[in-house]
Amino acid sequence: MLKIENLNFSYGDLKVLWDVNVEVTEGEIVTVVGANGAGKSTILKNISRLEKPGSGSITFNGVDIAKLEAHEVVEIGVVQVPEGRKIFPQMTVTENLRMGSYTRKARQNRDANMDRVFTMLPRLKEREKQLGGTMSGGEQQMLAIARGLMADPKLLLLDEPSLGLSPLLVKSVFAIISEISRQGVTILLVEQNVFQSLKIANRGYVLETGRVVLKDNGAALLSNDHIKKAYLGI
Ligand SMILES: Nc1ncnc2c1ncn2[C@@H]1O[C@H](COP(=O)(O)OP(=O)(O)O)[C@@H](O)[C@H]1O
Ligand SMILES: [Mg+2]
Known part of the structure; x- marks a missing residue:
């Protein structure tokens, strides 16, 4: 469904992605895990065209994303839920959700969604009817994800949905991601919470300073020695 091939990307003189290859097959939950600053958000911004893509290629169902506007x-069905929620604080929950369904197709399906x-x-x-800005961090994250679903995604890009949440809320956010997947939405999840992400993911990639250093299925990565030492403190 999604194919990123040899993606290189720089912010001005600062090169942050080096020959990144990532694939997502329809129906999968795929995760890219890595520390703060590894380049995870930059990968998502290249996919969603929030940044002008670097060299290499990104295709979605065969369509070259570099030729499209955000x-x-x-x-075409690729929807990003940004890092830090970015909900509209002065709008109600319902109004925030309506903002998610701005494409023509999603507008038609607005009530059902x-x-x-x-x-x-x-x-x-x-x-x-509550204002978005008055909700708790966990509720705002749920709202941000729900707003993404209002755009009728085929592929949902989630940027660190667990960031800043208590352990209990982190669990419920990951449970919701699994539920969304069961309902037929393909998911690319970037996260620093390596354990929880690999637990729900079919496959994972480990990104270190802009390079994919490991890739495997979720369970295999969870028992990988490097991951245990560097990310899980085991
Ligand atoms: N708009 C930007 N301009 C310049 N440098 C940036 C910009 N956004 C991110 N960076 C840098 O790119 C690197 C990767 O950032 P990012 O993709 O946000 O990492 P992650 O999401 O994994 O924390 C970091 O060194 C960061 O400081
Ligand atoms: Mg980030």
Whole structure:
């Protein structure tokens, strides 16, 4: 579904991605794990065209993403939930969700998608009139994910959804990601929470200072010696 081949990317003179190869097959949860500054968000921004892509190629179902504008990437079904939630604090939950369905196709499915996210996340339904900015960090993260679902994604890009959340909320965020996957949305998840991400992922890539140093299925990476020492403190 998604194929990133030999992606190199620089911010001005600072090179941050080196020959990155990542693939996502339809139906999978794939994770890219790595420390702060490894280049995870930069990979997602290249996919969603929030940055002008570097050299190499990124295709989605055979379509060359470099030829598209950011809004066209959303229209073909690739939707990013940004790091740090970025919800609209002065808008209600419902208004935030409506903002997610701005493509023509998603607008047509707006009511059905709203029902779907409220069924999956009843807590948001209870708070539909609350202002986004007054919700807790965990609720804002749920709202950010739900807003992404309102755009009718085929592939959902999640940028550190567990960042800054308590252990209990981290668990529920990962449970929701698994549920979204079961409902048929393919997921590319970038995270610093290596343990939880590899636990739910079919496959994972380990990114260190802009280079993929390991890739395997989730379970294999969890028992890999380097991962245990460098990321899991075992
Ligand atoms: N807009 C930018 N301009 C210049 N450097 C940036 C910019 N965004 C990120 N960087 C740098 O690129 C590197 C990778 O950043 P990022 O992709 O955000 O990493 P991660 O998401 O893994 O924490 C870091 O060294 C970061 O400081
Ligand atoms: Mg990041």
